[in-house]
Amino acid sequence: MHDTYIRGNHIYLIAILVFATVITLISTFLTYKNSKKAAEDSLNLQALGIAASLEASMSKGIAEKENIFRDIITEGRWEGIAFIALYDKNGTTILHSNENLIGRQVKDGFIKAVADTGRPVHNYTKLGTDERVFVLDFPVHIRDSERILRLALYTYPVEGIIRQARLHVFGMLFIIAVLWVVGYFFVRASKHSDELRMKMAERERFAVIGEMASVLAHEIRNPLGSIKGFAQYLKEQNTDNRSQGTDSLDIIISESKRLEALTEDLLMYAKPMEVKSDDFDVLDLINEVIKTMQNRKDVGINVAVPAGITIKSDSDKLKQIFMNILQNAVDAESKTIDIKAEFMNDKVVISISDDGYGMSHEIKENAFKPFFTTRIKGTGLGLAIVDKLTKAIGGEIELKSEPQKGTVFKIVIPNT
Numbered sequence: 001m002h003d004t005y006i007r008g009n010h011i012y013l014i015a016i017l018v019f020a021t022v023i024t025l026i027s028t029f030l031t032y033k034n035s036k037k038a039a040e041d042s043l044n045l046q047a048l049g050i051a052a053s054l055e056a057s058m059s060k061g062i063a064e065k066e067n068i069f070r071d072i073i074t075e076g077r078w079e080g081i082a083f084i085a086l087y088d089k090n091g092t093t094i095l096h097s098n099e100n101l102i103g104r105q106v107k108d109g110f111i112k113a114v115a116d117t118g119r120p121v122h123n124y125t126k127l128g129t130d131e132r133v134f135v136l137d138f139p140v141h142i143r144d145s146e147r148i149l150r151l152a153l154y155t156y157p158v159e160g161i162i163r164q165a166r167l168h169v170f171g172m173l174f175i176i177a178v179l180w181v182v183g184y185f186f187v188r189a190s191k192h193s194d195e196l197r198m199k200m201a202e203r204e205r206f207a208v209i210g211e212m213a214s215v216l217a218h219e220i221r222n223p224l225g226s227i228k229g230f231a232q233y234l235k236e237q238n239t240d241n242r243s244q245g246t247d248s249l250d251i252i253i254s255e256s257k258r259l260e261a262l263t264e265d266l267l268m269y270a271k272p273m274e275v276k277s278d279d280f281d282v283l284d285l286i287n288e289v290i291k292t293m294q295n296r297k298d299v300g301i302n303v304a305v306p307a308g309i310t311i312k313s314d315s316d317k318l319k320q321i322f323m324n325i326l327q328n329a330v331d332a333e334s335k336t337i338d339i340k341a342e343f344m345n346d347k348v349v350i351s352i353s354d355d356g357y358g359m360s361h362e363i364k365e366n367a368f369k370p371f372f373t374t375r376i377k378g379t380g381l382g383l384a385i386v387d388k389l390t391k392a393i394g395g396e397i398e399l400k401s402e403p404q405k406g407t408v409f410k411i412v413i414p415n416t
């Protein structure tokens with residue numbers, strides 16, 4: 001339930017982000033379109049104004065051969081005019097601000113359109129100089145003849161508006177990108193903190209279990225010792241006359257031993273850690289552990305550790321770590337176990353590999369959790385203790401395992 005709540009939270013955030021992105025994109029697109037339209041309207045209005053005023057002054061009877069168009073441009077009466085031309089309905093140039101073009105025939109759909117409909121049309125085109133211009137074709141009546149006035153305006157005065165609109169688009173896209181990046185990191189951070197919270201809750205739970213277990217273990221240990229001792233005593237008494245009941249006593253003794261091991265593991269796991277530091281020889285320590293191992297008759301153990309290398313760490317904890325890992329390797333029906341050690345400047349890397357039945361992915365995921373076991377007589381505390389002790393001495397542990405192939409534990413401990 002906790003999990004769905006977390007995921008729900010993230011989905012809200014992502015939904016808000018998507019919503020904001022869509023709204024911003026639409027509004028940016030509209031703003032951009034409006035700006036373009038405003039720029040065009042402004043050009044159109046200016047061109048229409050000039051055209052109307054030119055029509056009026058030409059109707060007053062200005063001689064067509066005095067090139068007033070050229071004068072208008074050179075005098076700069078209106079700003080931003082690229083050229084002005086007057087055509088008849090067939091596209092013959094009657095007047096042009098560039099005198100060289102007068103008399104030329106222009107084949108042009110716009111002129112024809114204006115001549116046919118009697119309405120002004122506009123479009124954009126590029127000059128020979130590569131400049132973009134706005135062109136208005138405007139129908140005029142000059143002394144009863146129908147003419148078409150063409151006005152080309154430079155677009156740079158309104159380009160500022162479009163540039164600004166474009167800048168606005170880029171700004172908005174940038175803000176959206178930033179929003180998504182921030183959102184991504186926020187989701188990641190909140191996921192991380194949720195995970196941390198869950199881990200802490202789990203740790204707390206285990207702390208309580210651990211405490212309970214330690215109390216129980218203490219209470220069980222003493223009576224258990226009496227039971228086992230008494231059973232052993234009875235068995236000794238009975239060995240001479242081989243009477244029945246010896247088998248039952250054996251069961252009592254072996255089960256008591258198992259319970260004893262469990263209470264020891266529980267106490268070890270629940271006990272607060274006190275880290276000591278002593279100098280010891282790694283090879284000696286490993287050999288000592290091997291000697292105390294149970295059921296190791298059928299297993300070949302190869303130790304490839306150089307002799308006479310002393311390190312500084314907590315030997316008791318390391319011994320327990322090796323013991324648990326090696327015991328697991330034996331329990332996994334291994335034929336051979338390889339122990340290697342590498343000594344570096346300030347750390348020691350020890351790897352223990354076995355060729356036992358290995359672990360599936362799921363078992364591997366859970367192996368270090370307390371009380372997780374796949375064995376009928378297992379306690380599930382062996383690797384939990386290994387994990388706790390390794391962390392206590394500042395080390396790290398890595399587990400590689402494949403079903404039917406074997407398992408490798410790599411332990412890195414600081415040597416200081």
Ligand SMILES: Nc1ncnc2c1ncn2[C@@H]1O[C@H](COP(=O)(O)OP(=O)(O)O)[C@@H](O)[C@H]1O
Binds near residue numbers: 331
């Ligand atoms: N060397 C190994 N090979 C295969 N499985 C292993 C090995 N070491 C640990 N495991 C798996 O991890 C589980 C937990 O191990 P451990 O914590 O020592 O508990 P236990 O030994 O009591 O089952 C084991 O039950 C076993 O399934």
Ligand SMILES: [Mg+2]
Binds near residue numbers: 324327328381382383
């Ligand atoms: Mg074990």
